[in-house]
Every structure is written in C-alpha cells, then in structure tokens.
Amino acid sequence: MGARLGPGQVLLRALPPQRAQGPGGYPMSAGVIYWLRNDLRLHDNPALLLAARRASEQGGWLLPVCLHDPVQQLETRWGFARMGAHRRAFLDQALQDLGRQLAGLGSGLLQLHGSPAMVLPELARRLGARRLVCEAIAAPEELAEVQALRAAGLQVETVWQSSLIDPADLPFAPEAVPDTFTTFRQKLERAGVLEALPRPAPAALSPLPAAFPATAATLAGALRPLEGEASALGDWLASIAARPDMHSPAVDPRSSFPYAEARCHGGERAALAHLAQYCARGLPHSYKDTRNGLAGLDYSSKFSPWLATGALSPRQAMAAIRAFEAERGANDSSYWLWFELLWRDHFRWMSRKHGRRLYGARGLSERPLPAHNARGFERWTEGRTGDALVDAGMRELSATGYLSNRLRQNVASYLVHDLGGDWRAGAAWFESQLIDYDCCSNQGNWLYIAGRGTDPRGGRRFNTNKQAQDYDRDGAYRRLWGRP
Ligand SMILES: Cc1cc2nc3c(=O)[nH]c(=O)nc-3n(C[C@H](O)[C@H](O)[C@H](O)COP(=O)(O)OP(=O)(O)OC[C@H]3O[C@@H](n4cnc5c(N)ncnc54)[C@H](O)[C@@H]3O)c2cc1C
Known part of the structure; x- marks a missing residue:
C-alpha cells in the first residue's frame, strides 16, 4: 500500500461487499472502538476507561485503533512533509510500546492507514459497531474529524483529558479563560485550584471483537497486523493497514533527547521511567536554574516528547512532582515546573476559546x-x-x-x-x-x-x-x- 494513495482511493479499491446491515447502515453488535489520538498510554486515560466501561456494560468487545492519516505525508504549501522522519520514528516507538502493553491486558492495537472520516465509519460497519470513544482535542482539524464521524452516523463520545486542570475545576468558564497567561495563572492560584489527580490504568480490558481475524498478539505486532488473513474483513483491513516508510533516522549523539536510546524511547514505559528517575535524582530542585540550558538531557525536564504523544499525562507528571515535594521539600524550581505546565494548559484553553482564528x-x-x-x-x-x-x-x-x-x-x-x-x-x-x-x-x-x-x-x-x-x-x- 503506497503511502501516497489517498484514503478514498484506498477504500474504493479495497472494500469487500457490504454485509447485512441494521438501522442506519450499522449491523447490530455490542462493541466499542477506542480511537487513540494524542493519548498513547494506559495510565490516567479517562477516555480509555470510558471505552472499557461502555464495552463491559454492553458485554461486548473493545477494539483500540490508531490511524496513520496520509495527510501527514503530503507536502505542506511550504514544500516539505507535514510529519518529518524524527516525529514519525518517535511516534512509532510509542505505538509499539502501547501495542505490547495492550496485548498484556488481553487486547491489542490495530493500526490502519487512512483518514478518520474514511476508515473509522467503514471499520465500524464491518465490525457491527456504532460506538466510538476518543479524547477531545480543541483544535480545528481535530474537531472537524469528530464532526465527520458523527455525520457518518457513529455515536462518538469524546473525553477532555490533556490538560493539567480539569475544565470543571476552572474558576471561570472555559470560554472565558483570561487571554493573558499571568492573569490566568494568578486567578487559578488565588482560587487554590490544583491539577486533577491521575486515574489508574485499567487492570483488564474487554476482548477484541470475536469476528476479528487476528489474535491480540498479531495485532500487537504494530505495523504487521493481519497479514495472511483470509476473511473478507481480514483482506479489507490488511489492505488498509498502515505500513509507513519505516526508515528510522540515525540519531545524532549530540542530541539533547537521544530517542534512539532506550531511556528516551517513545512510549509510556520509557516516559514513566524517565519521570521516576528525574525525581529520584532530585532534578526538580534545580530546574529553574538550569532550564535555559542548550545542550544535554538534564537541563530541563524533557517531559515534552512524551506529553505530546500522550505517553505521559501532565497530571501524572505533576503527581510525581507533588510526591517529590512532599518527601524532599518544595522550592522555587519545583514550583516552576507547575508554572511551565500551566503555560501548556493556557495554550490549550486559548485554542479552545479562539478556535480557528488562531490558525x-x-x-x-x-x-x-x-x-x-x-x-x-x-x-x-x-x-x-x-x-x-x-x-x-x-x-x-x-x-x-x-x-x-x-x-x-x-x-x-x-x-x-x-x-x-x-x-x-x-x-x-x-x-x-x-x-x-x-x-x-x-x-x-x-x-x-x-x-x-x-x-x-x-x-x-x-x-x-x-x-x-x-x-x-x-x-x-x-x-x-x-x-x-
Ligand atoms: C516557537 C516555539 C514553538 C514551540 N513548540 C512546542 C511544541 O510544538 N510542543 C511543545 O510541547 N512545546 C513547544 N514549545 C514550548 C517549549 O519550548 C517546550 O515545551 C520545551 O522546550 C520542552 O522541553 P522540556 O519538556 O524539557 O520543557 P521544560 O522546560 O522542562 O518544561 C516542562 C513542561 O512545561 C511545558 N512548557 C514549558 N515551556 C512551555 C511553553 N513555552 N509553552 C508551552 N508549554 C511549555 C511543556 O509541557 C514542558 O514539557 C515551543 C516553544 C517555542 C518558543
């Protein structure tokens, strides 16, 4: 499957004939699709917990899916691919890690190639599902993706989970968040608002769909799902399964974030190990003095690559810093990590408040x-x-x-x-x-x-x-x- 094929072409060529359908084009079946976006983790993932609950309420299956949208490989108007090789390689590490973790819970991770609007409704139809759960992302393209799924008849539930502060804890409506960061921060601090507590990872997950022509183990094989499957569903899935160009770039040893090394790999396990060692070595106590450094791993927290892929939840990061402060004392530096994570939150609220105008x-x-x-x-x-x-x-x-x-x-x-x-x-x-x-x-x-x-x-x-x-x-x- 060439990465340059548009999703429409992919589906038109690959689809087997439709199976019998129920009302709205969806056969009746108890199952939930969990669409992973920027939340590639098990810990503190309320969207995953909701998807798991919905699946078990119905006594049905749960299918975790992530998509490689070909749009990411198209050239921007400025003449380069939207997602470069480093980003792709780091993301791939995160997906491999997540696939293994999901397999450990008796589930798996299906990776498919195509846009959400083309692939997910069709996947749902073929599996006989109507329900889909995913995280909420307040950015124009991501909002449009969810709208398109709803327009296609899917019952989509979104869960906001990427900020430190829960929207319900803000001392103002999300639409009225102050535009200046200092006012935002001061109002939160005066109101004594704290970050939400992280939720535990699920202990088990509902099984994959029974009709699904692959075992959890093959699904967890990240980019090799469903090869050699004979059923129509298997053929169809195999035909749209992602196989992006996998040339991981060699990482320069001068890097301040050497993600080719296991300690900096993409994915939740490396993220949590990094967070633990960052605190164990007492680095939150010196963050403010070192954060303007230019080279090396330790001058700043280096949480951002894991936060961006969702391998690390900001609430989990903050919980570790609070535990560190409780044990070893708070100082200006440990406070400053909260301060910087609030910047991250503020930009999220600004995107939610001003929407498309910001773009x-x-x-x-x-x-x-x-x-x-x-x-x-x-x-x-x-x-x-x-x-x-x-x-x-x-x-x-x-x-x-x-x-x-x-x-x-x-x-x-x-x-x-x-x-x-x-x-x-x-x-x-x-x-x-x-x-x-x-x-x-x-x-x-x-x-x-x-x-x-x-x-x-x-x-x-x-x-x-x-x-x-x-x-x-x-x-x-x-x-x-x-x-x-
Ligand atoms: C032009 C420009 C573009 C940027 N693009 C991104 C981006 O795409 N993704 C990204 O995560 N950060 C971005 N930043 C913010 C910042 O540079 C990085 O978050 C930071 O360098 C990441 O390294 P760290 O995790 O070690 O940060 P630390 O200094 O250890 O900070 C801890 C955390 O606080 C948050 N944070 C710190 N500074 C900022 C900031 N200025 N804005 C928002 N959050 C912040 C991050 O989540 C970071 O991981 C950008 C900054 C600039 C000036």
Missing part, C-alpha cells in the same frame, strides 16, 4: 498579512542564515527532532523579525520536525513571538547576539552544532 495568517491581530521570504526561509531551515546561534539551533532541530526552549525562541524570533518571514512557515517547519510537536503549544508560542496571539505585549524580538553572550558565552553550543 489564520493574521492570528488575532489586525496587522497586515505576513510576508513570506522564501530564500530566507530555506536558509533558515538548513541552518545557513549566517547567524551562528540560529544556525546551530536549526541544525540541531533537523538532526535530532528536539531543540531547547531558549533556542526555539531565538530561531523563531529570527525568522519572523530578522528575516521578515511568515510565522506560519516557521510553525509548519516545527510541526514537521519536532518530536514533541503539540498543535496548541506550537501555534501559541509562534503567535506569541510574532505578536499575533493573545499576549498584549505585541511580539517578542530576541537579540541573538546578546542571547549568545548570555546563554552560550563560551561558544560551546555553537561549536557543538557548528557543522551539520
């Missing part, structure tokens, strides 16, 4: 449309701008899929304010490259730098020479990444 060229501002400096942008992506700090950062990003916050700020500012480039091209490049790509955090931070978001200060311009003096005085970082 337009002007953002929330009335300022003229941004220009696109095509040659400058190309030099920027390749680390050939002539600014040593920016170039070093851009090389690290494309060689490893990770970049420190300090350098993200500098390279973003340089594109927007020094090269006069379109912030959307920069955001799209980050989306393609970052293994911790998170739609709300990425969009929010780029808008913030470009002065087109909710921050009242009208943008941030970083003086990269001064930044190099302040944060890379001895030039070690620029030397480290001085060559590709």
Whole structure:
C-alpha cells in the first residue's frame, strides 16, 4: 500500500461487499472502538476507561485503533512533509510500546492507514459497531474529524483529558479563560485550584471483537497486523493497514533527547521511567536554574516528547512532582515546573476559546498579512542564515527532532523579525520536525513571538547576539552544532 494513495482511493479499491446491515447502515453488535489520538498510554486515560466501561456494560468487545492519516505525508504549501522522519520514528516507538502493553491486558492495537472520516465509519460497519470513544482535542482539524464521524452516523463520545486542570475545576468558564497567561495563572492560584489527580490504568480490558481475524498478539505486532488473513474483513483491513516508510533516522549523539536510546524511547514505559528517575535524582530542585540550558538531557525536564504523544499525562507528571515535594521539600524550581505546565494548559484553553482564528495568517491581530521570504526561509531551515546561534539551533532541530526552549525562541524570533518571514512557515517547519510537536503549544508560542496571539505585549524580538553572550558565552553550543 503506497503511502501516497489517498484514503478514498484506498477504500474504493479495497472494500469487500457490504454485509447485512441494521438501522442506519450499522449491523447490530455490542462493541466499542477506542480511537487513540494524542493519548498513547494506559495510565490516567479517562477516555480509555470510558471505552472499557461502555464495552463491559454492553458485554461486548473493545477494539483500540490508531490511524496513520496520509495527510501527514503530503507536502505542506511550504514544500516539505507535514510529519518529518524524527516525529514519525518517535511516534512509532510509542505505538509499539502501547501495542505490547495492550496485548498484556488481553487486547491489542490495530493500526490502519487512512483518514478518520474514511476508515473509522467503514471499520465500524464491518465490525457491527456504532460506538466510538476518543479524547477531545480543541483544535480545528481535530474537531472537524469528530464532526465527520458523527455525520457518518457513529455515536462518538469524546473525553477532555490533556490538560493539567480539569475544565470543571476552572474558576471561570472555559470560554472565558483570561487571554493573558499571568492573569490566568494568578486567578487559578488565588482560587487554590490544583491539577486533577491521575486515574489508574485499567487492570483488564474487554476482548477484541470475536469476528476479528487476528489474535491480540498479531495485532500487537504494530505495523504487521493481519497479514495472511483470509476473511473478507481480514483482506479489507490488511489492505488498509498502515505500513509507513519505516526508515528510522540515525540519531545524532549530540542530541539533547537521544530517542534512539532506550531511556528516551517513545512510549509510556520509557516516559514513566524517565519521570521516576528525574525525581529520584532530585532534578526538580534545580530546574529553574538550569532550564535555559542548550545542550544535554538534564537541563530541563524533557517531559515534552512524551506529553505530546500522550505517553505521559501532565497530571501524572505533576503527581510525581507533588510526591517529590512532599518527601524532599518544595522550592522555587519545583514550583516552576507547575508554572511551565500551566503555560501548556493556557495554550490549550486559548485554542479552545479562539478556535480557528488562531490558525489564520493574521492570528488575532489586525496587522497586515505576513510576508513570506522564501530564500530566507530555506536558509533558515538548513541552518545557513549566517547567524551562528540560529544556525546551530536549526541544525540541531533537523538532526535530532528536539531543540531547547531558549533556542526555539531565538530561531523563531529570527525568522519572523530578522528575516521578515511568515510565522506560519516557521510553525509548519516545527510541526514537521519536532518530536514533541503539540498543535496548541506550537501555534501559541509562534503567535506569541510574532505578536499575533493573545499576549498584549505585541511580539517578542530576541537579540541573538546578546542571547549568545548570555546563554552560550563560551561558544560551546555553537561549536557543538557548528557543522551539520
Ligand atoms: C516557537 C516555539 C514553538 C514551540 N513548540 C512546542 C511544541 O510544538 N510542543 C511543545 O510541547 N512545546 C513547544 N514549545 C514550548 C517549549 O519550548 C517546550 O515545551 C520545551 O522546550 C520542552 O522541553 P522540556 O519538556 O524539557 O520543557 P521544560 O522546560 O522542562 O518544561 C516542562 C513542561 O512545561 C511545558 N512548557 C514549558 N515551556 C512551555 C511553553 N513555552 N509553552 C508551552 N508549554 C511549555 C511543556 O509541557 C514542558 O514539557 C515551543 C516553544 C517555542 C518558543
């Protein structure tokens, strides 16, 4: 199955004849599809718990599914694939881990190739299911995906679970969240609002559909589901099963997040092990002093790649930090982890509040449309701008899929304010490259730098020479990444 085939083509070619149907085109059967999105974990996953409950209430099966949408492989308008090789490789690690974990609970993970609107309703029909549960994501494309499933007749339940603070605990309506971060944080802290407590992982899951032509073990084989199955359902599933190009890039040993090493692998087990060792080594006590570092694993928490894929829940991370504080004392640094995780929350609420407007060229501002400096942008992506700090950062990003916050700020500012480039091209490049790509955090931070978001200060311009003096005085970082 070629990755470039559109989902429509895939289905039209591959579908076997329809089986007998019940009302609304769905045969009657007790079963629930759990569609995994950015929540690739068992711990603190209320959506999975709800799906499991629905399945057992009906005495039916539960099928965990994740999709590889070909849209991710298409070229953006800026001339590169939406999901680059590092992101794909890290995600694949996370899916393999989850597949094994689900198999351990007597279930499995089915990975399919296609868009949600094309694949999920058809899968439901063929399995005789109508119910689907997934996490809620407050971003335009993700909302449209759910709408399309409902329009296709599926009974979709979504569960909001990606923020530290539960929506019900906010001291204001989610639609009225203050636009400025400081006001948001202060109101929460004055009201004594705390993060929601993480929910335990399920101890067992309902079985896979009986009609399903594969064992849990073959399903857990991640990208090799259903080969050689003879039934029509098996043929159909095999024909749309994902087999993305699996060339994992070699990871540069200079990386601050060497995800080729087991300790930094994608997936829940590595995430939880990382969190445990981060606290056991006392690093929350020094976070605020080290967080502006540029190279190495320990200068910041490195939670973000696991948070972005959902392998780590922010509530679980915060629970570990609270336990650390209870045992070893709180200080400014451990507080600052909460502070930064609140930034992540704030960008989520902003996306939920302002919706599509945040994704337009002007953002929330009335300022003229941004220009696109095509040659400058190309030099920027390749680390050939002539600014040593920016170039070093851009090389690290494309060689490893990770970049420190300090350098993200500098390279973003340089594109927007020094090269006069379109912030959307920069955001799209980050989306393609970052293994911790998170739609709300990425969009929010780029808008913030470009002065087109909710921050009242009208943008941030970083003086990269001064930044190099302040944060890379001895030039070690620029030397480290001085060559590709
Ligand atoms: C232009 C730009 C684009 C960015 N794009 C992303 C993105 O796609 N995904 C992403 O997770 N972060 C993004 N960030 C935010 C930040 O750079 C990363 O979250 C951070 O570098 C991740 O490393 P860490 O986990 O070690 O962070 P730490 O410093 O240890 O922080 C702990 C956690 O707090 C949260 N956090 C910290 N800073 C921010 C911030 N500025 N905005 C939102 N959350 C924050 C993250 O969840 C992070 O994991 C972006 C920043 C900039 C300036």
